[in-house]
Amino acid sequence: MANSGGGTLVFGITESQKAATGRTDTGKLSERHESALRSVAVTAISPPVFGLDVVQLGEPGNQCVVVVVPQSMDGPHLIYRGEYFGAPLRNDADTVWMKERQVEAMYRARFDERRRSAEVLDKLYAQAAAMRSADSPAWIVAVAHPRLPGTGTKRPTNTAARMAFDQAGKNALVYVGRGSRHPLENTDMNNPRPGLRRWTSRPMVDGDSRRWQEAWVSIHDDGSVSLAAAAGGHRRSRTEYHDDHVVESRAVEVAIADFMGLIRESSDRLTLGEYEVKIGFEWDKKDRLEIWATGGMSGSESRGTIPLAQFTPIEVTLRADADAADFYQQVHDLALDCVNQAGIGHVQTISPPS
Template identity: 55%
Template sequence: METDDLDWKSELPPAKSLSQTDVPKDIAAMANSGGGMIVYGVEEKGKAATGRSDTGEFSEGHERAYRSVAVTAISPPVFGLEVYRLGVECQAVAVIIPASVDGPHLIYKNDFFGAPVRNDADTAWMKERQIEAMYRARFDERRRATEAVDSLYVEAAEGCDAADRAWLVAVAHPRIPGALTRLTRDEARAVFDDARAITLSFSKNVGVHPLENVEHLNPRPGLRRWVAPNTATGDRSVWKSAWASVHHDGSVSLTAAVGGHRKSADGYFEGWEIEGRGIECAVADFMALIQATARALHHDEYDVRIGIEWGGERPLTVLTVDGSGYTYDGVSTPLRTFTSVRSTVTASATGSDFHRQLHELAEDCVNQGGVTYLHAINPLPADD
């Protein structure tokens, strides 16, 4: 039988003029009802499946048009559709619509709009009070999400000796937390290994990468998390100290010393002097850890906060490099306070989409110090 999270369709909608079909309404109704699945290629009678129906080939162009409708014909857009092609001789297509915290999702017909919702096996329209309640739930969820991220940030920043050197603190919390999933030690090790590979696919090894200074091969259990403790413990290594953790609810935290890095064999920057490349490497490692964790625990969107903690009297200075690669502070803007960078990132994005998110976060961080260009993170493709 069809239910509020399962809808049978006998044939695929046409690839052209998809926005004028029932596709936007069906997707929005599922998103407004906590997510669900639409299956094309199933005959039904009285809301019950009675047999298979061949949908024919579902081309990549058809899929792109389908995903585009979920973004352009629905407000707010519905991201993260999962599309599965099933069968060979008798083909079918299953589309999974994720749960959403951005409801109500509205669709527009000419000058009118409505908020569809699943009512058991049927699609109905929300009444005014239902729309009001869903908006209230959205705003409450945003407040709770902000509180969760801020709580993670305060916890991660507590162990930093910010009086001696500046520390970058980065935390991320999934927008739709799932059930607590306790990774095994081997699975946690695989997440950290995956992150180390991901970060070097988007950045150069020209700065200090925090994930190279944590015990990724032997993570330790923590409070509902796995922790990769710092390995830079000696007096000559403390300047590159770092900690990373992956929580059972999908949250991620990374803390790394970014001030007072070594500048020569026996020379060090001051605690308030931060290499821009050091910030870039830390942001790249942090984003890579988010993506690796999301893959392991099947999360999608994350709320993130990145800040720099410094307790000294001197203002922070972000250093860049000149055309010859030498450290240069001629464009630096002294910072009395570093404003935390907040954003929502899609961890399931791949290729240039994920690269763009990483690039923008790193730019927001170094731009505060007067630095324009990134040097450790690879440039975006020309079409971006």
């Protein structure tokens, strides 16, 4: 079914000649049974099929189990039997084996999709990065695009956009609490403005004195999200500021938390799975980018960090529909990838539960 656009399995149905004739109780869906179903999709298939939706329906004594197999862009999915492998394909009520030309076409479609996805991601990144003024401090730019974009024909209303930004902010607070400056909270989330197939929350700044708080955040109609926010030049005290090329690691972590909060909200709202993500930094390049470690009694410091002549963009695939604990871990790992480039070995504010 993953090789043929997805499908649905229903356990607890009697049938005759491909037609359902009645119900038969499956019994209770235990954690062991559900784990076994998911394990088959991951361990017995290559590449694995993630994102199964396993649900029990009905009352005790008349229960069934529904397994929804999502559409996949990673075909062909293969199964192995000893030294042999094949690509099964669902054809009405039968399962057939793909011919060589079908396997070739599916691989070509997979590679074309990845190339197209990379092009879309690069375009989104360029659009978000263009919001930074030439004299602004260093910015963090983060964009994400679903591998299977949302296909709804009705555009979200202004009210729906406000609710989406509000929920994204609540999501972010799960990962980093109120003690830090959130880019989302520096934007006018209560008054999003329409754009090209997107809604944008604009910065709330009152001049150059607060340019270190500037942020632009967008939620796109197809489920894509983008965040571009000042990360350098942050205030150290009432009268002191970091240099424009100096970024506190805490500011990176908070921006990642807000960005992932946006992804989680879009995924939940549009029922999306995997996202392609790209994160980078933009600055004037007159000085090397410095990400200072923050935390503890000393505030922020550059000791042991690595000044960067360039920042290698982080490009990863995330499972936006993962359970809460797994998604939390992805937030942590993404922030860690960012600060690791500057020689910082751990994050300070994002601590997934054990």
